[in-house]
Amino acid sequence: MTENRGALSLIFLIVLAALVCVVPMISPYEYDQEDLDLIGQPSPPGRAHWFGTDELGQDSLTRVFYGGRISLAVGLASALVATLLGTTVGALAGFFGGLIDGVLMRFTDVVLSIPLLPLVLLLSGLFRPGLAMLVMSIGGLTWMGTARVVRSQFLSLRELEFVDAARALGAGNGRLIVRHILPNAAAPIIVSATLAVGSSIMLESALSFLGFGVQPPTPTWGNLLKDASPWIGAAPWLALPPGLLIFATVLAVNFLGDGLRETLEISR
């Protein structure tokens, strides 16, 4: 089971990605289409609306899967930003050492010492962000772990003989970093990038749940849960699908990351 967990998780994530693309397209409802007959309070799941509707008469199924597009996209993009930033910082610090290393790592320490969720909340509250700004602030505050890992890889790799050999052949610093050392540090970067997708999705939904992330009518799993929470007693069916999807997605990403770590570490 442990061996298959990663593969099963990957299949789940691919299916999920396909669903969030397809379902809003084939659904008879738009994600922000309000049914005036159903307005006022949520209506329960039925033949016309499989997941029910919210208090504005919007189809919950369509909103959940359309929201999935946003949540997954924000998660992937934020993880990409975090990985690029972390890899750059870690590579520069580890390769050059000395003053550059000192400055970059002290800066990393500073960012790591500020509680993450309040800081992201503060940023999104201050800048009232759109999606791009949201991605930047999540990615811009979660790169530190990757930077530390990449730095330690570079510190040990730069001492190896193949680096000397490449340097003797005339390779400059840029080429050494990107073409020679970076590929050898790929395994831990891939693992932390994978895990970053999960934590970014979690962070985005937490922000949107608290009202400081993506704003309605654009749905995400987080703000769907925020909208569902006042109705938790009267219309529990609204809170179930988005929560389960965040849970399943993050769980699958964590299993995948763990599986990748085991596979890549054993093969090294």
Added chain:
Amino acid sequence: MSPQFLLRRLLGVVPLLLGISLLLFIIIHLAPGGPLDAYVDNPSVTPEALAQIKVAYGLDQPLPIQYFKWVKSLAQGMWGYSIRSGRPVTTEIADRLGATLLLGGAALILSMSLALPIGIVTAALRRSAWDHALTFLSFAGISVPVFWLALMMQLLFAISLGLLPVAGYETIGSSGVLDRVRHLAMPAVVLSLATVAAWSRFLRASMVDALGQDHIRTAYAKGHSTMGVLIKHALRNALLPFVTVVSMEMASIISGAVITETVFAWPGIGRLFVESMDGRDYPVLMALMIMGSAALVLANLAADVVYGLIDPRIRYD
């Protein structure tokens, strides 16, 4: 551990705190509206009044001077006044700190008392069905969105079963211990879940390491019971890294209560933070950010010191 090390480590905290305050200062001043954002949006505040407030707060001075004065007054304990209530920021926070410490303390005790046995059992019964089940559960624990879990628990235990209050700190009029415990139960469980999961996995890993050592085989060979070896020989070694992780995360339990306190209407500093976000109450927000960061920094320091104290092999020079 030498006093010199302790002193140097303590002195290292100062530049870190300065760095944190500088970063927060820059963020606040980069924002549209700046520190007076709450007044900018307020239609009853005229541009002239805004200019006066600016001068009164010293916000017309050059940024480096503002930063210097701000840090100086922070260090002197002058943390300013809340924009929303007009009360001193320190009073505002002191009023809420108790609730957060109660919730955080309960979550901490809960986390410890669950993570220890789970970590030991999963390491001792490695690759058994128990191990797999508990490992799966701990993955679930770190993957579940706390706000959703909180909603589901409210639905089950409060709305459907009627066992516990949905939210809040106390029932108006009754202030007994039992009433407080009933209000505390769900938030404490929700807040501790992620820590239980993370800590038990961490303890399992260090227990597995410890169990692989030669002295464990020797202990078995001398005829010690399994329990004795686990507790006396393996756990004592495995606890060393565990203690540092726990002391590092104490601070994050306290500051991680933002979501839990919001969902359960728990009147602590996490909820104060979200309320201050809504009101753009920057003096309170900055004070809370500084306090949370300082708590993190000090917890890291404590972790280092504790590690040096309990493990005589560790020498910092």
